[in-house]
Amino acid sequence: MPNYTARDILDNPLNTLRLQGYVGKILRIKLTEQTTEIVSTYDYVPKYLGGRELCNKIFWDEVPAGTDCFDPGNKLIYMTGATTATGVPTGGRTEMTGIAANNLPTQYSFSGIGGWIGAEFKFAGYDGIIIEGKAPEHTYVVIDDDKVEFKSADELWGLKVHDTQKALIDMHGVDFKCMVIGPAGEHLVRNASITTSNDNVMAKSGFGAVFGSKNLKAIICRGTGVVPVADVKKVLELRLEMGSPFMRPSPVQPQDRQGLPGSDAKGEWVRGNISCSYGCNQHCNCLMMGTNSVFTDEKINHVEKCVSPFAYGFVTDVPNNMAANWMTKQNHMQPCKLLSREFPAPDPTDPYFEEINKPILPDVFDFWKPDFEKGNLINELCNEYGIDKWDMIIWILPWFAMGQKEGVFDDMDLGMPVDVESSEFVSAIIEQMVYRSSEMGNLLAEGMARATRALGKEKFADTIYHGRRSQMLPGSPQVDLPISMETAWGHSFHWQGRGFEASISKPTWLATTIELMTSSRDMQTIEHHHDQYEKYLEIVADPYNSQVLVDSIIMNEQKGEMKDSVTCCDWQSPDLWWTSMEAEMYAAATGYPMTEQELAQSADRSKLLYRAILIRNFNRDRDMEVGAVWPGICIPDSWGEVADWDGFNKLVDRYYETRGWDKATSWPYRETWEKYGLGDIADEMEQIGKLPLRP
Amino acid sequence: MEEIKTGFGNHVVQYSAEYSFCAGCNSCEAICGLVHDAVVSPSYSRLFVKRGGTRDMVCHIVSCQHCLDHPCYESCPKQGEAMCIDENGIVYVDEEACIGCGKCVSACKFDPPRINMAKGEKKKFWKAKKCDLCRTRPEGPACVEYCPVRCLGLDTAAQGDVKDPEVTEKLVLNTSVGGVDFA
Numbered sequence: 001m002p003n004y005t006a007r008d009i010l011d012n013p014l015n016t017l018r019l020q021g022y023v024g025k026i027l028r029i030k031l032t033e034q035t036t037e038i039v040s041t042y043d044y045v046p047k048y049l050g051g052r053e054l055c056n057k058i059f060w061d062e063v064p065a066g067t068d069c070f071d072p073g074n075k076l077i078y079m080t081g082a083t084t085a086t087g088v089p090t091g092g093r094t095e096m097t098g099i100a101a102n103n104l105p106t107q108y109s110f111s112g113i114g115g116w117i118g119a120e121f122k123f124a125g126y127d128g129i130i131i132e133g134k135a136p137e138h139t140y141v142v143i144d145d146d147k148v149e150f151k152s153a154d155e156l157w158g159l160k161v162h163d164t165q166k167a168l169i170d171m172h173g174v175d176f177k178c179m180v181i182g183p184a185g186e187h188l189v190r191n192a193s194i195t196t197s198n199d200n201v202m203a204k205s206g207f208g209a210v211f212g213s214k215n216l217k218a219i220i221c222r223g224t225g226v227v228p229v230a231d232v233k234k235v236l237e238l239r240l241e242m243g244s245p246f247m248r249p250s251p252v253q254p255q256d257r258q259g260l261p262g263s264d265a266k267g268e269w270v271r272g273n274i275s276c277s278y279g280c281n282q283h284c285n286c287l288m289m290g291t292n293s294v295f296t297d298e299k300i301n302h303v304e305k306c307v308s309p310f311a312y313g314f315v316t317d318v319p320n321n322m323a324a325n326w327m328t329k330q331n332h333m334q335p336c337k338l339l340s341r342e343f344p345a346p347d348p349t350d351p352y353f354e355e356i357n358k359p360i361l362p363d364v365f366d367f368w369k370p371d372f373e374k375g376n377l378i379n380e381l382c383n384e385y386g387i388d389k390w391d392m393i394i395w396i397l398p399w400f401a402m403g404q405k406e407g408v409f410d411d412m413d414l415g416m417p418v419d420v421e422s423s424e425f426v427s428a429i430i431e432q433m434v435y436r437s438s439e440m441g442n443l444l445a446e447g448m449a450r451a452t453r454a455l456g457k458e459k460f461a462d463t464i465y466h467g468r469r470s471q472m473l474p475g476s477p478q479v480d481l482p483i484s485m486e487t488a489w490g491h492s493f494h495w496q497g498r499g500f501e502a503s504i505s506k507p508t509w510l511a512t513t514i515e516l517m518t519s520s521r522d523m524q525t526i527e528h529h530h531d532q533y534e535k536y537l538e539i540v541a542d543p544y545n546s547q548v549l550v551d552s553i554i555m556n557e558q559k560g561e562m563k564d565s566v567t568c569c570d571w572q573s574p575d576l577w578w579t580s581m582e583a584e585m586y587a588a589a590t591g592y593p594m595t596e597q598e599l600a601q602s603a604d605r606s607k608l609l610y611r612a613i614l615i616r617n618f619n620r621d622r623d624m625e626v627g628a629v630w631p632g633i634c635i636p637d638s639w640g641e642v643a644d645w646d647g648f649n650k651l652v653d654r655y656y657e658t659r660g661w662d663k664a665t666s667w668p669y670r671e672t673w674e675k676y677g678l679g680d681i682a683d684e685m686e687q688i689g690k691l692p693l694r695p
Numbered sequence: 696m697e698e699i700k701t702g703f704g705n706h707v708v709q710y711s712a713e714y715s716f717c718a719g720c721n722s723c724e725a726i727c728g729l730v731h732d733a734v735v736s737p738s739y740s741r742l743f744v745k746r747g748g749t750r751d752m753v754c755h756i757v758s759c760q761h762c763l764d765h766p767c768y769e770s771c772p773k774q775g776e777a778m779c780i781d782e783n784g785i786v787y788v789d790e791e792a793c794i795g796c797g798k799c800v801s802a803c804k805f806d807p808p809r810i811n812m813a814k815g816e817k818k819k820f821w822k823a824k825k826c827d828l829c830r831t832r833p834e835g836p837a838c839v840e841y842c843p844v845r846c847l848g849l850d851t852a853a854q855g856d857v858k859d860p861e862v863t864e865k866l867v868l869n870t871s872v873g874g875v876d877f878a
Contacts (some may be wrong), residue, residue: 249715275720
């Protein structure tokens with residue numbers, strides 16, 4: 001039963017600003033000692049908003065350089081946002097950070113997740129949790145309001161994701177929400193995910209493997225307390241305005257195929273549109289109902305989003321148009337409309353209507369032909385073993401497809417023919433990876449970037465695939481693509497003009513490359529690049545020397561930090577014609593009079609904290625950053641375009657200078673740290689010799 | 696002797712999946728707490744999203760059926776003060792007078808009971824939280840108004856003398872679609 005009320009939160013003497021939205025406590029879970037501590041949220045907010053910005057601050061303060069991902073000293077920091085469980089749409093998105101398992105080189109990173117677990121933590125009285133140390137035995141943690149218990153997970157260890165969830169419900173009741181790992185996390189598979197309800201996962205950083213390294217199988221939580229909300233009227237307004245919700249019936253719909261046009265497979269199922277997180281006003285996830293299970297004879301339901309359709313057939317890449325990135329006031333929509341298939345009516349009176357809607361044909365890849373049951377199999381195996389679906393569908397299986405066609409596996413004995421058209425091969429290779437039960441499986445469990453290096457990069461990564469054909473060039477010629485499909489930081493291409501989502505314009509892939517460059521992971525799950533088409537027209541003639549492009553990059557980076565910190569969702573933010581939306585969300589939840597400018601400054605502060613960690617703990621500098629992204633943009637895009645070294649470096653110079661970072665080292669100047677209230681970081685940077693002087 | 700009324704009054708219903716499929720967003724629960732108490736809390740919500748199993752993920756929404764014989768009202772030791780009936784026959788809770796005895800919860804016919812209990816601000820007493828159909832809101836129940844997929848509505852068909860054919864139609868559609876059972 002709840003042990004606190006809204007008045008307790010407002011009357012907390014530490015809550016000097018009488019903030020609402022937050023519940024005031026962060027739970028420190030000390031796995032080694034099997035004890036907990038309470039940290040006050042008000043030590044940090046509102047300066048550090050919550051979500052990823054607060055994670056960054058805590059990590060900077062608490063985790064020294066020299067810590068590796070599987071060290072007990074690595075901390076996983078999970079934070080909700082001030083909007084979580086307030087009724088503000090998309091506030092159910094939450095964030096985890098820590099040293100990631102799935103990056104190369106190993107670095108600090110982050111991952112988002114939806115579901116109901118974030119709201120449940122807040123109902124239990126916690127704005128977030130800090131997971132540290134290593135449990136002496138297989139453990140799961142039970143949080144029941146203010147009571148926390150450490151329990152043996154011996155009975156759970158080895159169970160697949162849904163079986164773990166079911167066992168926990170059977171033991172503790174349906175009111176408990178959970179985050180769990182599957183067998184992949186237990187075996188320290190570097191792309192292992194953490195799963196919560198409705199097949200929501202945090203997958204991008206391999207935190208499932210970090211859970212496994214800490215002997216942590218699951219955290220479950222039941223909360224019965226309250227989240228006070230400052231401005232109910234405004235919250236109700238936001239619910240009707242954000243993302244222009246259709247507010248119309250959304251019936252289940254029998255389907256006879258799945259997959260993207262041209263790659264779609266015939267198969268019977270029933271579609272239901274569902275939300276991914278607590279309190280959202282959209283329903284962009286797809287509940288695929290009535291499909292066959294790999295593991296049981298029963299029909300099952302599974303939740304799928306953007307990447308899953310490619311499991312059903314991967315003949316061509318994504319069809320595109322300019323409006324996907326560059327929109328006009330008359331014709332723009334939030335991406336959540338795309339997946340719920342609730343497109344607003346197009347406005348053909350738009351003077352740019354033809355230009356932004358002109359089809360951009362996808363590259364032909366011919367990885368595997370449509371197969372409905374195999375698609376279900378791939379998705380279910382990823383869901384059940386707890387591995388990053390993106391890595392499997394967009395990277396590992398295409399690598400096998402390309403490598404097999406180019407003959408790179410001809411002299412290898414995998415105990416079976418390499419054949420991604422075969423369900424038996426797909427099933428076997430995923431299982432071998434998850435359980436590290438073969439030499440190849442063990443290599444793949446280390447992640448594709450490490451696996452191809454171990455096998456021999458020249459042959460197993462750099463071999464050119466001859467099957468990629470551009471439909472944007474006359475005669476659909478072959479365009480080079482290395483079978484690795486690797487871009488920077490041990491991740492695969494994503495909205496970067498080659499590999500997956502290849503057919504995007506050069507200014508766009510220059511933008512996404514810079515966004516990737518200063519990150520430590522694929523950024524296109526939280527910063528899908530968007531801006532106004534009029535700006536594109538200013539950029540396109542000379543993107544390398546365009547301040548408009550740099551400003552567009554920084555705006556998208558700011559929005560990315562905001563989304564993960566306020567919190568809100570990449571599929572609803574940014575709204576390019578409602579730039580104060582995120583500030584209004586924060587203010588409605590908390591009562592703090594957040595302005596658009598102040599929120600942008602907080603987003604920059606979050607980016608700087610992230611940068612400080614990368615510089616101090618992981619030796620980040622310009623050479624590392626440019627060196628990481630450069631090889632990828634030397635591969636031709638769908639028009640045969642590649643980057644120019646001098647031009648790209650001019651763009652990097654301009655970006656660093658605009659950020660207030662030294663362009664020789666990429667390290668921020670003292671004035672930059674101090675502008676954002678981070679003078680203590682400037683002092684520490686000076687001590688370690690990483691505080692540049694302005695030339 | 697007064698005739699005991701059976702059946703249900705005007706109440707919030709979930710339409711069939713064939714009309715509109717619940718997105719499972721919990722907006723109804725959140726909105727309920729917001730409009731009544733300016734908080735979001737599972738303890739303050741007057742209706743409940745019941746989630747299916749981990750391999751099912753189909754949601755069902757349950758709420759007070761506004762029984763015409765109102766056992767919650769009958770069981771209240773402060774009948775007419777804490778548990779009251781308004782001029783439209785809606786049973787509601789006056790939290791100032793509620794002593795948090797929980798007898799209304801025990802008397803509820805349904806499993807789970809459709810009345811919630813939460814500590815009041817003074818924490819001395821628990822308070823019953825029961826659907827009152829947002830009787831003071833001119834717009835009607837907020838959960839219905841703010842459901843993004845319009846899968847909630849008001850069932851007036853149970854009133855006996857007034858049938859709402861539109862609502863009835865939405866409720867009686869097939870509960871099995873494409874071989875998937877939504878009952």
